[in-house]
Amino acid sequence: MRLSRYLLPVSKESPADAQIVSHKLMLRAGLVRQTAAGIYAWLPLGLRVLRKIERIVREEQDRAGAVELLMPTLQSAELWRESGRYDAYGPEMLRIRDRHEREMLYGPTNEEMVTALFRDAARSYRDLPRILYHIQWKFRDEVRPRFGVMRGREFLMKDAYSFDLDEAGARHSYNRMFVAYLNTFARMGLRAIPMQADTGPIGGDLSHEFIVLAPTGESDVFYHSNWERPAALSAVDFEDVGGLQAIVSSYTADYAATDEKRDPAREAEAGAALRQSRGVEVGHIFYFGTKYSAAMKLSVQARDGSDVVPHMGSYGIGVSRLVGAIIEASHDEAGIIWPDAVAPYRVGLITLRADDPGCVALAEDLYARLTAAGIETLYDDRDERGGAKFATMDLIGLPWQIVIGPKGVARGVVEVKRRATGEKQELSPEEALARVSGR
Amino acid sequence: MRLSRYLLPVSKESPADAQIVSHKLMLRAGLVRQTAAGIYAWLPLGLRVLRKIERIVREEQDRAGAVELLMPTLQSAELWRESGRYDAYGPEMLRIRDRHEREMLYGPTNEEMVTALFRDAARSYRDLPRILYHIQWKFRDEVRPRFGVMRGREFLMKDAYSFDLDEAGARHSYNRMFVAYLNTFARMGLRAIPMQADTGPIGGDLSHEFIVLAPTGESDVFYHSNWERPAALSAVDFEDVGGLQAIVSSYTADYAATDEKRDPAREAEAGAALRQSRGVEVGHIFYFGTKYSAAMKLSVQARDGSDVVPHMGSYGIGVSRLVGAIIEASHDEAGIIWPDAVAPYRVGLITLRADDPGCVALAEDLYARLTAAGIETLYDDRDERGGAKFATMDLIGLPWQIVIGPKGVARGVVEVKRRATGEKQELSPEEALARVSGR
Structure with a gap:
């Protein structure tokens, strides 16, 4: 969504x-x-x-x-x-x-x-x-x-x-x-x-x-x-x-x-x-x-x-x-902090810059792949500040966050955060998909 | 069920x-x-x-x-x-x-x-x-x-x-x-x-x-x-x-x-x-x-x-x-006559003789296989007359009926009936499974 x-x-x-x-x-x-x-x-x-x-x-x-x-x-x-x-x-x-x-x-x-x-x-x-x-x-x-x-x-x-x-x-x-x-x-x-x-x-x-x-x-x-x-x-x-x-x-x-x-x-x-x-x-x-x-x-x-x-x-x-x-x-x-089994969505996907074509392209691609994989994803595609998006994601407590920013895009990585522990990892988009799918 | x-x-x-x-x-x-x-x-x-x-x-x-x-x-x-x-x-x-x-x-x-x-x-x-x-x-x-x-x-x-x-x-x-x-x-x-x-x-x-x-x-x-x-x-x-x-x-x-x-x-x-x-x-x-x-x-x-x-x-x-x-x-x-998409169960499975071990064994086996295949099945396992079971199945209108009787068991076949048309076929259990699965 x-x-x-x-x-x-x-x-x-x-x-x-x-x-x-x-x-x-x-x-x-x-x-x-x-x-x-x-x-x-x-x-x-x-x-x-x-x-x-x-x-x-x-x-x-x-x-x-x-x-x-x-x-x-x-x-x-x-x-x-x-x-x-x-x-x-x-x-x-x-x-x-x-x-x-x-x-x-x-x-x-x-x-x-x-x-x-x-x-x-x-x-x-x-x-x-x-x-x-x-x-x-x-x-x-x-x-x-x-x-x-x-x-x-x-x-x-x-x-x-x-x-x-x-x-x-x-x-x-x-x-x-x-x-x-x-x-x-x-x-x-x-x-x-x-x-x-x-x-x-x-x-x-x-x-x-x-x-x-x-x-x-x-x-x-x-x-x-x-x-x-x-x-x-x-x-x-x-x-x-x-x-x-x-x-x-x-x-x-x-x-x-x-x-x-x-x-x-x-x-x-x-x-x-x-x-x-x-x-x-x-x-x-x-x-x-x-x-x-x-x-x-x-x-x-x-x-x-x-x-x-x-x-x-x-x-x-x-x-x-x-x-x-x-x-x-x-x-x-x-x-x-929703337990996985009752979370409204499993993943929150954030673009840090809605005006950056590289960010948007990667986010759209990941969103399509998450959806195709049957992983319920809430995609924050709005033109808002990163800080507000982070706060919203933490507030609503989805188990996983994937953050896509211009610097990461340049290096081919996204940030994956586990809401419960706060643990963050930089991963390739493929690794991120595997990580949040739990398979 | x-x-x-x-x-x-x-x-x-x-x-x-x-x-x-x-x-x-x-x-x-x-x-x-x-x-x-x-x-x-x-x-x-x-x-x-x-x-x-x-x-x-x-x-x-x-x-x-x-x-x-x-x-x-x-x-x-x-x-x-x-x-x-x-x-x-x-x-x-x-x-x-x-x-x-x-x-x-x-x-x-x-x-x-x-x-x-x-x-x-x-x-x-x-x-x-x-x-x-x-x-x-x-x-x-x-x-x-x-x-x-x-x-x-x-x-x-x-x-x-x-x-x-x-x-x-x-x-x-x-x-x-x-x-x-x-x-x-x-x-x-x-x-x-x-x-x-x-x-x-x-x-x-x-x-x-x-x-x-x-x-x-x-x-x-x-x-x-x-x-x-x-x-x-x-x-x-x-x-x-x-x-x-x-x-x-x-x-x-x-x-x-x-x-x-x-x-x-x-x-x-x-x-x-x-x-x-x-x-x-x-x-x-x-x-x-x-x-x-x-x-x-x-x-x-x-x-x-x-x-x-x-x-x-x-x-x-x-x-x-x-x-x-x-x-x-x-x-x-x-x-x-329920359209397939809204039928409460896809298949009604009937044993004609609840006191016949061969009928019961085949019915139990088919029920397990239907269930394992994700085909919603209502299994009439009660000790009732065949006529009453047929009438109930026609009344509740499940799209498919599979009837298991002693004579069929002896010949290795079951009867498959499409409720909407009344069309009946004698099929092997495997064929019956394939027929009702619609695949």
Whole structure:
């Protein structure tokens, strides 16, 4: 993409209303704009990050055996009356009346709707187990929306729901999601630790929060240094019940707790291995048994002909929130440092002199070759000062920068910079291509 | 995907509340379920079609030079007061009050919001021209939602907005979208004809509707037989102002009109070349000058230092509506016939006997090879009667079926059926793979 044809309103100044670093950087780097309190438009660069995150989440859900569907944003109040939550849910639920005065709401979550859909579709034990998920905008009418997309009102969430014939099956579904989450966050370059959590108003008796470690995170977390192991588990067999349980048991054996859940005895036991950091919650998984299936009269025929009420769980990932969480975990003074897997473009290509034919010719040639090689490139072809272009590239945090200046052109070299380390190398255009392609 | 792990609630009976064929087939084939009046959940198979259509729309928008962003579903009333449309828009606008009694609405369209975003981002002539688009859920509170996703209340729309320094530039942007639309619909296997349209409440003085020909469509259309030419124009240079205008002029030279816009003189002129059909509107493009930019005080600095108010246009495609439109245009007695480009899976693989080890072994082997070759396959591995499996495959309309039965296995052959023609061939597994891969 040529910057001369893009929409990237960057700014040097830190916006006055932004308190945390991810919010500041998302505004400064032109990723989002607030359009109403706690509601954001995703500008082109921000949308690309959001889509990369969404894709990773989707791939790992699919790999774990979940099936994607898409439920609408608006729901009928009737549905929520079936579970009893319509009256129980507080003012965070945005209630709406349509032109016929029918009571509607903007879905904050989808337990009721997915239970109704499954009730309509499933007849017998052959239709279970299933994990259904969707990635859809939700709305929670926060009284004080803040921290940008980290605590917005309209937000993108992946929510999955499992249906099993019994508790043992539900535990396996829970484990599928547990391990899928470890992989999901690891692929984004994040260290995310599952921590025992209260189940809150959603109900149930087994629950973990996934917390990303970020020095500027919202809450204190405490964990054993064993958590500093690599978390990617790509060779998992999700059908292997025992194997999956062993992974989950191994990962939950080590101490990790939020501030509210600290355990002095286990911290003493950890001793010098105890670590403290700050964190951002990016996922939350629950097993809640037959809470919704019983209330909403979902049952299927068991193998022996009897009726059985499925056991359920739900599994959320804050997709839009992750954009902020990743920035909290990965930035410096100059701006964002995107992990490769979620970077909006892999390479930023800069011409130092838009009026120098040699610079422009080499830049155009490299841009064409990068594009042909399938390397996503943002090409700053504008007639701007070099200093402003450097600052913009550092701010928006693409993993690689290639800088083309008249002096280098004369010597047949370009400068390649790795954003994360600041390391710079002078390379021939061919070497630069190979370097940034990572092949 | 194995059908034994999928969610595909098909039904033999035609639902009583569905009046048109696409609505009936979408319910019967388990593509969608209504969750409230005019609001649908997209089940796994339907979602795949929706995403394929969305991807084609996106690729053709990108090719034409449009830049993608994503605006939120909810908007503030304030924004619509700036254009004067908050009070002017009728009861189709879903008006909402949040917990602080702020007036909000569920966006039926985004002229105001995109104008505000561009006003915030653009400073000078260098920032123009631009075409910005998004693909987002919209809501229009139809008094009588009907025809399934064809006239639903919550629907997925691609809406693009162009910003140009003058009318000539705006005309070029209009032409970009005009040609992009020809390509978009052609890629979906549709014959879509642009027809002069009234601009309606959105305003402006240049507008075309794109109408897909479908024997069961909602309205009568009349056109010259020249429209029966191939419409794909993949080698277009979208930067070539004159070339693009020539394409548009050529395409609009031939007569085509909806029932309300018929021209007896031109129909007489067409004579024997006049065709009549029925059609479904799937796109609508408008040029409306400075209507919104002037009302909302969007201006940029011109090259000479003066202020200039950009000329705008807007360009919609009904993404979710297209799922229905394609079915209207492509079905038979037995069910849907998906064009290859939008089919949820390319191949349906059937084992006739789930209790025959030879059938199962060959089916599993072929499934693995199809998947490894990147050919999207829905594998009916369930223990069901052959007749029910055939009926389901015809109903859901995948382009190719591969049937594996005991007699064929004994002779080393499988049956390959092309859904659109019904043509069947006995082929070796290797030949079958080559046949369905289309390579």
